[in-house]
Amino acid sequence: MPVTVVRFNLVEPAATPASLRARYQAALEMAAYADEHGITTVQTEEHHGVANNWLPSPFAFAGAVFGATRRIAVTVSAIIGPLHDPLRLAEEIAVLDLLSGGRLVTVAGIGYRPEEYALFDVEWKRRGKLQDELLETLLKAWTGEEFEYQGRTVRVTPRPFTDPHPLLLVGGSSQAAARRAARLGLPFFPSAHLPELEAYYKERLVEYGTDGWTMMPAAETPLLHIAEDPDAVWATHGEHFLHEARTYASWQSGDIRSAVKSAATDVTELRAEGVYRVLTPDECVAQGLDNLVLHPLAGGMPVVEGWRSLRLFCEDVLPRLDG
Known part of the structure; x- marks a missing residue:
């Protein structure tokens, strides 16, 4: 059976609050209808400060979808990882994983719009380092154990429902993204059909001695x-x-x-x-x-x-x- 996806980014140029409210409500009703008819996945994404009202809060939307559905997965593809506080994101994903019974899939990319970084006063040139810190912190946080974070000992609760952790993929179209995924033993989500990048990722898995797999667009x-x-x-x-x-x-x-x-x-x-x-x-x-x-x-x-x-x-x- 093919994978079936219904995608929502809630774009509406020249919207009013009332028209956007109606669009958001329609999207939830559509997600429930898709769930009843056996569609596999709702897919959404993250962009900020866009004049056409592109959805900036995919996890809030995912939570609403989970409340309206019973089986369908929600893939957030992709979050802009460096714009998120790692500890808060670990909590948010854990709660959604518990609420949904493991139906949340998160693809973490680094984005490609410097203006989004400027909006949140995050340094564009540090995005690779920030992404590394985010992913490493999520994996530690979801163990439920104490760990060192920015010079202090922290512990994140609750633990997620999914063992060992909610499904987290590294997205991107660069060798740096593929290396990052392989080093951490995380699955890789190329942003396009890029067989040569998939091959590079598999070579890095061998180099790092980790396990992983690729979810690549056709x-x-x-x-x-x-x-x-x-x-x-x-x-x-x-x-x-x-x-x-x-x-x-x-x-x-x-x-x-x-x-x-x-x-x-x-x-x-x-x-x-x-x-x-x-x-x-x-x-x-x-x-x-x-x-x-x-x-x-x-x-x-x-x-x-x-x-x-x-x-x-x-x-x-x-x-x-x-x-």
Whole structure:
């Protein structure tokens, strides 16, 4: 059975508090509906100070999803590790792990927007060192034992539900990220389909004498929207996909490698590119994808249209996927 994901970043340009409240509530209702229909994962992420209201608090959102669901996992992909206090983050993840019964997956990256570091007065040039400290501290904290932290003895409680600790992956597209994951014996989550980086990670596992595995995006990982009439959706709502694609593009320098990186400058180019795909249910089944990532509220998509896509996916695509 393919992995099925419903993604939420709660973007809404020119939102009001009331419209954002409605969007957040819709996302929770969609997560509950996805859970009832057997979707595998809710995926969310972290960005700060974005004019279009990109979700800045993925763990708060994850907690709300867990309260509305029974089985579905929540993957936070990714947090910007150096922006978090390590002890507070250890507590927060432990509590979510207990509340959810082990359904939280955290991917820790270091981000790629210096302005986010400036917002929190965190030094951009120290991000690698801060990431090392964060990951090392989380692993020590989740043992429930005392350990030395910044010159003092500390202990973090409660211990998580998951043994030995909640699922924590190191994200990134650099050799430094792969080395970090291997050194700590943590799984590696490349930000795109990067077989050469996976091979490098496996070599470092041997070097450090640690165990690990890779969760790598497939060569094609399109963001999907399901519709009876894709032409009509592109004509009416294509600007929402383009808004998100252009936002991502404005953040990413040439050396950033991402599974959802787009070079499109208009809706026509975006449709031809294939990063975002609007498909009929039949077309979606025929894609034969191992990972299906539905993005029902992409770029401020109207909630009504998001529901239409999600229902078509759950009612007319999921039953026909190979079990």
